[in-house]
Amino acid sequence: MEHSAKVRTCLWFEKGGVEAAREYVALIPDSEIEAVRDSGHPEDPMIVEFRLAAAPMMILTAGPYQKLTPAASISVLTEDQAETDRLWSALTENGGKESMCGWLEDRFGVSWQIVPKRLPDLLADPDPGVVQRVSQAMMQMHKIDIAALDAAAAKEMADG
Secondary structure, eight states: OOOOOSOOEEEEESSOHHHHHHHHHHHSSSOEEEEEEOTTOTTSOSEEEEEETTEEEEEEEOOTTSOOOTTSEEEEEESSHHHHHHHHHHHHGGGOEEOSTTEEEOTTSOEEEEEETHHHHHHTOSOHHHHHHHHHHHHTOSSOOHHHHHHHHHHHHHHO
């Protein structure tokens, strides 16, 4: 058996790992399931190795001994509002939960950050006023709204 990645992020699931991996690879381009190892439990395989936007990942389905936490999350840099909206909707449906500042928890309990490329661009602006206004606007959001961030960035110019 050939191993395709020296380093992989591993997520511990109580159950449903292969179902989650299938959903994730369907959502993100350049993603695929590489291997499923059932370890005698074909109804809920123990190990699923997959790539998420070419990043190596693994789900270990091994019972209730460890819990997922927002201390580790999958961060996705989106191209535009349409991609942000699509991923946000898909990941929060069927029991997912919205959080603040672009964070959510999917129905499996995995935390995600859905971040439009425009946000880090604005947060790197050389004008500290823009950074402050954009940060304040972001802190009020659940799903990131690019138009609202741009409006916050431009506010002082319009007021001045």
